Amino acid sequence: MTGSLLLQSLILGVLLGGLYALLAAGLTLYFGVMRVVMIAHAAFLVLAAYLAWFANSRLGIDPLLTLVVTVPLFFGIGVLMQRLLIKRLRPATLTMMSVLLTFAIALFIEGLVGFVWGGTQRRIQLSYSSASIEIFGARIAVVKLIAFGLAALSLLALYLLMKHTRFGQALRATIQHPEAAQLVGIKTEGVAGLGFGLGLATAALGGTALSLDATIYPSLHWHWIGPLMAIIVVGGLGSIPGAAIAALVLGVGQSLLQVPLGTTWAQTIFYVALFVTLMVRPQGFFGGRLAQRF
Amino acid sequence: MPNASSTLAAPERAATAATPTDRSRRRKIATVVALIVAAVVVGIFPAAAPNAYILSAGVVILSYACTATSWNFMGGFTGYISLGHAAWFGLGAYGTGILVRDLGLPSFVAWALAGVVVAIITVPIGIAALRVRGASFVIVSIAFVLILLLVFQGWGSFTGGSNGLVVPRPFPDLMRPVHHQVFFYLFAALLAAMLVLWWAINRSRFGIGLKAIREDEDKAEALGIPTRNYKLVAYIISATFTGLAGGMYALWFGDLDPIFQFSILLGSYMVLMALLGGIRHLLGPLVGAIIVGIGLEVFKLQFGDTQFHLVATGLLLALVVLFMPDGIIPALQAGIKRFGPQSSSIREMTAGELAERNRAAGVSGASVFAGRKAEREGVENEDATTPTEEEKR
Structure with a gap:
């Protein structure tokens, strides 16, 4: 492996890890506010990518502009989903049943996407699709940089929202201890709904970023949900920094392994990491109290 | 198969409706009939398809x-x-x-x-x-x-x-x-x-x-x-x-x-x-x-x-x-x-009716609560632990 190839894989890994981190942060939000493992997260990701592709190929709009519609739309869907579906489940079996429910939603979306747009592979063609820049001999596609920039900006916005606003404080309090949060006057039900919406909004952002340089097809979401689930378990369920670190480490790992092993085998790093985590530290490497029982 | 309501209701119903042996015999017959029907369906399906x-x-x-x-x-x-x-x-x-x-x-x-x-x-x-x-x-x-x-x-x-x-x-x-x-x-x-x-x-x-x-x-x-x-x-x-x-x-x-x-x-x-x-x-x-x-x-x-x-x-x-x-x-x-005979809860009886029923069954009130009556009538007592747990969900 030459130096420039190594550098290129490293950079690509970081770029990919950024997207993983954003999506894993969304998953962590759902889990934090509702103790829900949202299997449909990646299905919404693919849905957003399809919407971006549709807007670009049929309406001639730049995929990045679809964010103006998809982010509020997905936020709304998230809030409604929490209000109308998740809250109906019995608290005693919430975690298990919510997995099944969101799994059902994932199947539903996959079927719907395939039904409306067909099962063939789609790809966005942009004027700047083939443009790339060279850093020390490593060629990096511009669209990958844009996708990473979008993911990084969203993560930064999410961080600022969580740390420096009153809503963010309420959200973090709800995640840490719902009863105590209620005692100090936080309307945890409403906050949980908004947190769910926020999580789904990350799927809209991630999907648009994904659509820029990936070939999409309806069953693509299974290739995303596996690694994302592995990331949040390795990072420790409920820990956003843990998820971000695990995402970057595993994203770089995947990218580096792709060179000697090929794409198929490189993906197994997520599952290997998952099983190693379970054997060594079932609560995850960065997880706190939250992760113990789930 | 035993389920929550049947075993729990057994002691009360025993006095009012059928005896437990009656019920279990009926259940056994039903099971055998169901098994025969299932075997026949499986047996003739390939020929009937x-x-x-x-x-x-x-x-x-x-x-x-x-x-x-x-x-x-x-x-x-x-x-x-x-x-x-x-x-x-x-x-x-x-x-x-x-x-x-x-x-x-x-x-x-x-x-x-x-x-x-x-x-x-x-x-x-x-x-x-x-x-x-x-x-x-x-x-x-x-x-x-x-x-x-x-x-x-x-x-x-x-x-x-x-x-x-x-x-x-x-x-x-x-x-x-x-x-x-x-x-x-x-x-x-x-x-x-x-x-x-x-x-x-x-x-x-x-x-x-x-x-x-x-x-x-x-x-x-x-x-x-x-x-x-x-x-x-x-x-x-x-x-x-x-x-x-x-x-x-x-x-x-x-x-x-x-x-x-x-x-x-x-x-x-x-x-x-x-x-x-x-x-x-x-x-x-x-x-x-x-x-x-x-x-x-x-x-x-x-x-x-x-x-x-x-x-x-x-x-x-x-x-x-x-x-x-x-x-x-x-x-x-x-x-x-809902359409079958309703099992009566103990609260729906007056104290007099309860005492009479217990006298007829030959037990005192206290022993009913100690669960001895259930034992005497041969109701599977072991089973009673699981159904209550099953009901919790």
Whole structure:
């Protein structure tokens, strides 16, 4: 492996890890506010990518502009989903049943996407699709940089929202201890709904970023949900920094392994990491109290 | 099978309606009649099927019933919901195929050996996966299917990769319809073996331990149940039977593709069928498999190869989870009970009536509460512990 190839894989890994981190942060939000493992997260990701592709190929709009519609739309869907579906489940079996429910939603979306747009592979063609820049001999596609920039900006916005606003404080309090949060006057039900919406909004952002340089097809979401689930378990369920670190480490790992092993085998790093985590530290490497029982 | 209401209500009803021996005899007769009817239906279905398509649909539905029932060894007893049981199905199928192809073993020897291989593989996987509970367990089970899908697609030289693996037919000189017929009976026999084992475990100490884990794992552990070993044994039984069903499918269908064998969809069908029928009931997965299996075949005929069956599966699963998480069988039982004689609660009697009834039964008021009356009348007292736990959910 030459130096420039190594550098290129490293950079690509970081770029990919950024997207993983954003999506894993969304998953962590759902889990934090509702103790829900949202299997449909990646299905919404693919849905957003399809919407971006549709807007670009049929309406001639730049995929990045679809964010103006998809982010509020997905936020709304998230809030409604929490209000109308998740809250109906019995608290005693919430975690298990919510997995099944969101799994059902994932199947539903996959079927719907395939039904409306067909099962063939789609790809966005942009004027700047083939443009790339060279850093020390490593060629990096511009669209990958844009996708990473979008993911990084969203993560930064999410961080600022969580740390420096009153809503963010309420959200973090709800995640840490719902009863105590209620005692100090936080309307945890409403906050949980908004947190769910926020999580789904990350799927809209991630999907648009994904659509820029990936070939999409309806069953693509299974290739995303596996690694994302592995990331949040390795990072420790409920820990956003843990998820971000695990995402970057595993994203770089995947990218580096792709060179000697090929794409198929490189993906197994997520599952290997998952099983190693379970054997060594079932609560995850960065997880706190939250992760113990789930 | 004993369920919550029948055993709990027994002491009260004994005085007012029939005696327990009467009831148990009636139940026994009903069971025998049901068994005979089931045997006759299975026996004449292949002959009565109008064409080979209906017969092959019957085989598919029976294979679904096998997978859903074997899933229920884990899901029903311990409450650990695995969305990744397709992994064991695929391992059993590929194991059988590869053993026949590479070692030239007779088909059914390879099939049994594949079951043993699956059981051995389950041990380390089970130890790892059962270290976590609830949602994490589901994640791990999904991850396991995805990893096997990658491996079986990537390792083309051994598994045939995306080109698929052709499994030699065990009876090469049989015509297609006769072939279906033979496998219909083979699947039925496998299903019967599973049902008998499920029934036996359900009545055993082991089964009670597993159900205690389902209701409250920490308390079960505190009571001295070796939770990890119990869960592991249940997991191995469940995985092995799923593998055997997969191997049987491989011998019947003859052509394997990683996309279909290691598909999350297959695992989700198992969960859907078991939940729809009722995971606490012996026949729940079978009932669910018949409903979902017929539904899937109808969908395939109506809509062809579109993605529409995914929408339907998703909708049905969501509806079951939201509105009928206990399944059809309990819902039906509750409906039937509404029309039958109402069991009277002790609070609905006046003190005088109660004293009279107790005098007639020859016990004092105090001993009723100590549970001695139940013992004297030969009501299975052991059973009374599980139903109350079952009711909690």
